[in-house]
Amino acid sequence: MIDLAGFWAALDAVPVADDAEALYGVSTEDGRLRRENLTRYLSLVGDQADMLLVAEAPGWRGMTNTGVPFTSMRELGSAYLVPPEPTAPWEASSRVVQAALADWNGPLPVAWAIFPHHPFAAPDRLTNRTPRPSEVRDGAPVALALLEALGASDVRVVAVGRKAQGALALAGIDAIAVRHPAQGGAKQFTEQLLALNA
Numbered sequence: 001m002i003d004l005a006g007f008w009a010a011l012d013a014v015p016v017a018d019d020a021e022a023l024y025g026v027s028t029e030d031g032r033l034r035r036e037n038l039t040r041y042l043s044l045v046g047d048q049a050d051m052l053l054v055a056e057a058p059g060w061r062g063m064t065n066t067g068v069p070f071t072s073m074r075e076l077g078s079a080y081l082v083p084p085e086p087t088a089p090w091e092a093s094s095r096v097v098q099a100a101l102a103d104w105n106g107p108l109p110v111a112w113a114i115f116p117h118h119p120f121a122a123p124d125r126l127t128n129r130t131p132r133p134s135e136v137r138d139g140a141p142v143a144l145a146l147l148e149a150l151g152a153s154d155v156r157v158v159a160v161g162r163k164a165q166g167a168l169a170l171a172g173i174d175a176i177a178v179r180h181p182a183q184g185g186a187k188q189f190t191e192q193l194l195a196l197n198a
Contacts, residue, residue, distance in 0.1 A: 001151045004039065011116055014067045014138050019129070020121035023058060023067060028085065029099060029166065034067025037080045038156040042149075049108035049150055052195070053097075053176065055160040057115040057131045062091035066116045069096040069111035073168045085088040087126055096181035097160075097178055100190045105197055109158070112146055114167040130163070140171035147173070158196060170180070 016022045024038060025031035030181035039130040058064050062072040065086040072091040075098045076082065101108055116139050131139070147155060157173055159165035161180030168175045179185040 001043055004042060004149055007042075007142065007145040007149050012144045014142060016117055017119075018130075018133065019120055020116040020131075021064065021120065021125060023064060023116065023118060032080050033083055034035060036077075037067035040079055041071075042110065045110050046109050046150055049110040050107055050154055051109035051156045051158060052143075052147055052150060053109045053111040053151070053158050053160055053193075054164050055093075055113045055180070056164050056167070057109065057113050058118045059091055059093065059126070059128050061088035062094040062124050063113070070094045088164075090137060092186075093181045096186040096189060103194075108162055110146070110150060111160075112143055113139070114143055114164050114171075116142050120160065130155050136167040137170065140167065140173075143173070144171060147167065156192070156196070 002084065011024060023031065024035040026035065026058040045060050055069065058069070063069050065073055065083050065088065066076050066080065067081065070093065073086045074090040074177065075094055099112070115135045117135070119129045119131045119135065121127040121129045147157065157168060157175040159175040161176045162177055165175050165177040176196070179188040181189040
């Protein structure tokens with residue numbers, strides 16, 4: 001089992017702006033549920049993973065509900081806790097990523113977001129906004145802590161989209177970039193990701 005102490009410490013230290021939502025705080029029932037689901041996910045997938053997929057930020061339809069990166073309610077398996085009042089049943093990017101991983105050979109990659117909080121267009125939490133450069137800088141140590149927990153020297157880092165790749169570069173992490181699955185990129189994302197599994 002991977003040691004997540006440094007990861008949780010880094011995650012809990014990331015500042016939260018007024019137009020962002022901390023997903024894994026232990027002070028709320030929703031936060032505890034997401035934290036438990038993320039712990040289960042990292043325990044199930046992280047022990048064997050040799051790839052880290054890093055996206056930009058959680059979306060309101062997927063990770064914000066489940067706590068599991070690139071996983072909406074539709075993809076949430078029986079190993080996880082079900083949130084009592086999800087904001088959406090599915091997310092397009094989650095569907096594409098999960099479909100691409102369905103035929104994966106070998107250990108599944110671990111997915112994460114370079115900015116771990118949900119950035120939204122205030123005051124509407126049911127929106128997504130691009131994380132600010134300062135937020136990306138604040139979130140980068142969490143990705144580094146996760147990479148260390150996974151065994152950094154044995155893990156390939158893949159950025160899901162150019163924004164994630166740029167954010168990782170600012171944190172000193174060299175990453176291969178694949179197309180983000182949103183906005184018409186599903187086919188290219190799937191082809192590029194599966195090519196890394198060859």
